[in-house]
Amino acid sequence: MVLAAILAGGTGTRFGSAGMPKQYLALGSKPILVHTVEKFLVHPRVEHVVVLTPRAWLSHTESILAAALPGETKISVVEGGQSRNDTLRRALDFITAHFGGDEDHVLLTHDAVRPFVTHRIISDNIQAAAEFGACDTVIPATDTIVESADGAFIRTIPERQHMFQGQTPQSFRVGKLRTLMASLRPEEESLLTDACKIFTLRGEPVALVSGENHNIKITYPYDLQVAQTLLGQALEESH
Amino acid sequence: MISTIYRLTAPGMLEPTCRELPVSGGEVLLRPRWLSICRADQRYYQGQRSPEALKAKLPMALIHECAAEVLRDPSGAFAPGALVIPVPNLPGETDPYIAENYRFTSRFRSSGFDGYLQEYLLEAPERLVAAPRGVPPEVCAFLELVSVAMHAITRFEGIAHGRRERLAVWGDGNLGYITALLLRALYPAAQLIVLGAVEEKLSLFSFADQRLLVDSLHLGARETLCDHAFECVGGGGCQPALNQMIDVIAPEGAMALLGVSENPVALGTRMVLEKGLRLFGSSRSGLADFQRTAALLEANPGLGQALERLVSEVVPVRSVADIHKAFRLDAQQSFGKTILEFLL
16 A cells, blocks of 8 residues: 655744745645645555644644545545654554554655655655665755865765755655664664665665656745746746 | 646757646546657657747647546546547537637647646546557557548548549558558458558558559559549648649549648649549547547457557656657657657
8 A cells, every 4th residue: 555644744944934834835826735735646556645734733734635625535634743753653653553554555755845746756656665665756966065064164075976865755665664763762863854864874775766856845935936936937838 | 736747948948847737627637648749749849840830839748649547537437547538629619510620719739739748637528538448558649640530531421422442542651551541441342552652661551452652653544543532641742642643533533631731732723623523621630530530449459450550669758858769769760650658
């Protein structure tokens, strides 16, 4: 069984405006979160979508999803955790409780604020996670990456051809993810905020799936403008 | 929901852009899965249209031949996962006399209106035809082209007189092959003659009764080759083909013109008058032609196999670079169809 967890746990601390978490801001005619959820709902392989959201926003999330997708039974809204790992654990708990503990379930985890994810990216994630146990969606780095430990001087400049920028989804076979997350020691918990990193540190393979340049994360007001432009342009030009 | 469109912005340049599809209406949500490149698409891609036409029509998503997978159908007419063929002609109004593909108010995909190079698509259920059972999806991809030949034959049936014993097709390309194939299926008792310029291509028409090189055709006085004729040549070969047809067709024969020529064509109208010929143009197709084509393919499994021989390349498309690859490969083919297995 293939499931998607849409991580809407952020409270928008990086976004300047109004205190509204960014996944609820409008993009075109709908909230960003609705666009994101729709991409997973229409994929024939995805059987259920779990939206994880801060407790204060549970009812709001349910309301906007019910209004935009009336009668849709493949969505559940679940309270997220304090950290990304907590949120992921809650997703796993929900899946076990409602869909059983099959280790071969595939779970796609995706940022609520990446509404431009494509059908192909979702398909490739399902295939790679089922085959290799874990995968990460990436695009080749276009900027040179500079590493600095102190923020004042460069320590090293890695070769750009070996550098990729991480996007989402990140996808996993549920059994493996559960085992590895359970193995985290308290001191690792705060450092390992990326589920793929947990896999690599434990020596487990994580396959790369090609992302898309336009699979952007709407983090800053500038990103929302870019996203609106992407959609607006097409509307103007549609014949 | 958000859908990515892959538009041609200038010859040889494809750019992904996004648009919001209004999915809450009653239309069927589709995913284009198998696409086929038409010469018209290739002309846009290679910049062989006039600068004015390119300026007026681009940016635009190319491709109007497609088989698509149903994701959702609020009307219940199609089950999720079903393969359907959308009609690329979008009529804006009805008309009791003028067919939908000839109305000025109709829009046509990949000709001034976005084609099928899109992640998702919304179509009215009544503009979809179920893929014929037993026909491979690579063939369903170009069912539109088959329906264009079917449209010409349907028009022929309404225009031509009833003696249909000798039917001739000029043109050894894709459209000639398909038209001849459909005539073979619909008129099994008729003598089917195919005329072409390239012996190697003509040899593929093994189902025809006679295959003739256009240069080798010599008839005696008052001798005729066919009762009716179909021109599937187009381009620069259009003029000599049409004049040869006028010369060798029997009196009161019907001539179907299917090939596109960018330039005016000079015809020997004296013989058109003397013989009382009926020349008629035929372009594109409509819903009824798609339906008749699908029904014929389903009833004749051999037809699907013969059409499968046209599939020259199947290119899996997982990136914009793959779309370019498909168009480049297609440009090198003199015969056959380039199919995109669309995975984007």
